[in-house]
Amino acid sequence: IDPRDGYIWAQLCNTLDDGPAFVNGNEITRRACIANSITEITASPDKGDAAIVLERQWGVLGMLLRSKKKTSVMVGGVLVTDTGCFVKVLEYNATNSYFWVLLGRSLIPTTDVEVNGETINQRGAYFRALEIDPEFGYA
Numbered sequence: 001i002d003p004r005d006g007y008i009w010a011q012l013c014n015t016l017d018d019g020p021a022f023v024n025g026n027e028i029t030r031r032a033c034i035a036n037s038i039t040e041i042t043a044s045p046d047k048g049d050a051a052i053v054l055e056r057q058w059g060v061l062g063m064l065l066r067s068k069k070k071t072s073v074m075v076g077g078v079l080v081t082d083t084g085c086f087v088k089v090l091e092y093n094a095t096n097s098y099f100w101v102l103l104g105r106s107l108i109p110t111t112d113v114e115v116n117g118e119t120i121n122q123r124g125a126y127f128r129a130l131e132i133d134p135e136f137g138y139a
Helices: 006-013 030-044 049-069 082-092 097-106 122-132
Strands: 022-024 026-028 073-075 076-078 112-115 118-121
Touching: 006 030, 006 049, 006 112, 026 030, 030 049, 030 073, 049 073, 049 082, 049 097, 076 082, 082 097, 082 112, 097 122
Parallel strands: none
Antiparallel strands: 022 026, 073 076, 112 118
16 A cells, blocks of 8 residues: 555554554554554645544544553654543544543543643543533543
């Protein structure tokens, strides 16, 4: 595949649920595939539906990191955690109550993060989810 086509990477990631695959002679995991997708789409955001694809890819990567107990992965030369991924999702869609809850779960009570220019702590993330959807059961 063209290693600079983030949209092809994004499609490939959807097929890697059962284990790694060989791409251009290299073994690649789903985490690495998503990281490549994000890196390449971010490098050329004017091509395709970048915001929609990036929101989804950051969300999937964050949930993968959280569920597999993998603490971090390199994306575009930056080490990111599940918390960082959830912040990125909320930068693309601040009305996603589910990811506000995931952000809250990823934080310890004494930790703050910046989301869209606002400092948020664990309780604030849960409150934000309930502000968006008062009947949201996960918060």
